[in-house]
Amino acid sequence: MTARPSLSVRQAADILGIAETASITEIRSRYRTLAKEWHPDVSGNGTDDTHDTMVRLNEAYEILIRYCLQYPISFRPEDLVQAPDSEPMDRWMERYGDDPIWGPFRSPPDRPR
Template sequence: MYSFEQLIKAKTLLGLRESASLKEVKLSYKNLMKKWHPDKHKDDTLKATTMSITINEAYEIVLSYCNNYEYDFSEEKIKRDYLTPAQWWHEKFGANT
C-alpha cells in the first residue's frame, strides 16, 4: 500500500486529471516512456534512465491504486449512473402522467 503523498506525486508525474480512466493512465504512461526512453537520449542516458525508472514507479503506484480500488456495484449506484432521466423518473414515480 502506498501513501497519499506517493499517490499524488505519481498522479502528477503521469499528468493525470482529477478523474482518469485506466485507458488514460496507460496512454499517459506510454507517451511518457516514449518521450524519456534512454535510446532517444543518447546525449544524456543517465537522466533518461532515471526518468524512466521514476515513470515506471509512478505507473506501478497508480496501477496498484486502481487494482485495489473497491468499485460500488450496488443496485442504487448502478441505477444512478446508468438510468436515463426518463427511466429514473419512471423507476421513482411510476408511469408517465
C-alpha cells in the same frame, strides 16, 4: 516485507500528468507516451536524465495501476451508473420524484379571480 512506495497516489498522478480523473486505459496511454519520450534507448537527452526520469515514470505507473486494481468497486444497484439507453426523465424521477420541490410538476390549485 514489501517496501513502502516513496510516492503518494496523487504525486504519481502528477508525474504522469494525470488530472483528477482517469481510466486505467488513459493512465496506460499516458505512460506509454511518456516512456517513448524518455526511454534511454530512444531519447536524445543525456543518459543520466533519461534513466532517472524513466525510473520515476515506472514507479508512478506501478503505483497508479496498483491503486486502480485494488480500489473497491461497488456493484450495489444504487451506486451503478444508469444505462445510457434509459430515459433522462426516468432517472430524474427515480432520484428526485419524492422531493416536494424537484419532484413531479403539479398544477397549482385554481385561484379565485
